[in-house]
Amino acid sequence: MKKIGLFGLMLMLILVLAACGSGDSDEASGEGGTDNGDAKKYTVGVDTTYPPFEFQEDGEMKGIDIDLINAIAEDQGFEIEIEAMDFSGIIPAMQAGQLDIGMGGMSITEKRKETVDFSDPYFESGLSLVVAKDNSDITSIGDLKGKTIAVKKGTTGANYATENKEEYGYEIIQVNDSTSMFQEVANGSAAALLEDYPVIQYAIAKSDLDLKVAGDKLNGDNYGISVLKGENDELLKKINDGLANLKENGNYDEIISKYLGE
Template sequence: MKKYGFFSLLIAFVFLLTACGEDQAANSSSEGGEKKVYKVGIDTTYPPFEFEEGGEYKGIDIDLINAIAENQGFQIEFSPMDFGGIIPAMQAGQLDIAIAGMSITDERKKIVDFSDPYFDAGITLVVKKDNENIKAVSDLKGKTVAVKKGTVGAKFAQEHAGKEGFQVTQFNDSPAMFQEVVNGNADALIEDYPVIAYAIAQKELGLKVVGERLNGDQYGIAVLKGKNPELLEKINKGLAGLKKNGKYDEIINKYLAE
């Protein structure tokens, strides 16, 4: 009887050890398994925030979302597209995240949830370098203004066109918009200040910024409204971590150092 009881107890103990080992292995596999991959919508015609160089995506937004992903332990896959198509792509379930120099607006908040702001931007009026007649929006009567589709600049132009008496022409990307003014087909353009300031500093475009900034908007990282609060929390935690450890300033200064 004693032998049988001891043998039964031994088997039960071995079984218990095996089960515990399997649980630990499962937990280890779960913790050490592949990281979650999120699809990120970007617009690569938007330096210094997003551009392609030597077959690589570069810019403030690219470096920032990569650093956030590393900080929070997830992976990303970039999906470049026209800016105007990013939010529709999110609505269609093709993207998880959007980071594209996207201004935080009440209109967009109806569709997406924004992270904490990561950049103070603002739009500005731009003309040919030799243009001395246009110095403010009030000088645009009878003129043509170029804008980029789906942007805050485009919205501003459309809201003021009737009152100020100018026409609006829209483009899919910033370089085409710049060229329209350089070629004389449009009298002015409206662009995010850091974008045009960077473009003018990088090469001679034949353009100049005039007047004060037309608004004081901020950029945010977006996820589809109400669909992924956990991801938004990770983004905000990662952004806060980068600001705390100095990585955020390092990224900004890399592209916009005075």
């Protein structure tokens, strides 16, 4: 009986040690992302209704942001998984721990800096006022008094419209995506819309929309790649290093030219 008890005790000790030794392999990798063999894997949130930066074609995600983050990941030796969602949900998803990286033609603003850390700028943009192609009455934002303007939720266009509403005396319609915003102007529900100039120029050229840009850009801003504030310094460094390498080796210019011909 004593021999049997000793054997059982030794067997239990072996099983406990084996269980403890196997526990580390399935844990998350620490500062954002998950371990995937030798490379970390990060989840990227994008808005696929935002060509030329993100869009779907033949069931495949394409665009400047898609190509750019894939090239950065390859350059820096990490993997990515891309999640499509409404632009307004990207930062909340990062706050909830569902995303590691946020893109979507995200303008670098002081308000967003309260929540996220941005990479170095990768594209200079700005807001354009857009009206129906046959509209000759609206040539500037000053012509919108008593009219309605359409904007996309969570964007710099929405912020600009809200901040200047009292000064210019217009009403605001907020929608979830660019397609719906274009439709508001097309069906006459809104007299104008606000959109980033590269996006609307691309949309007009590629989709033959009955829209046109009215006047000069309303402002200037820069796009950045975002991570949760104070939580992903290592990842942010990888993004910046990768972006710098792409600009140096010419791959960045190739990506931009592919979609904008610049």
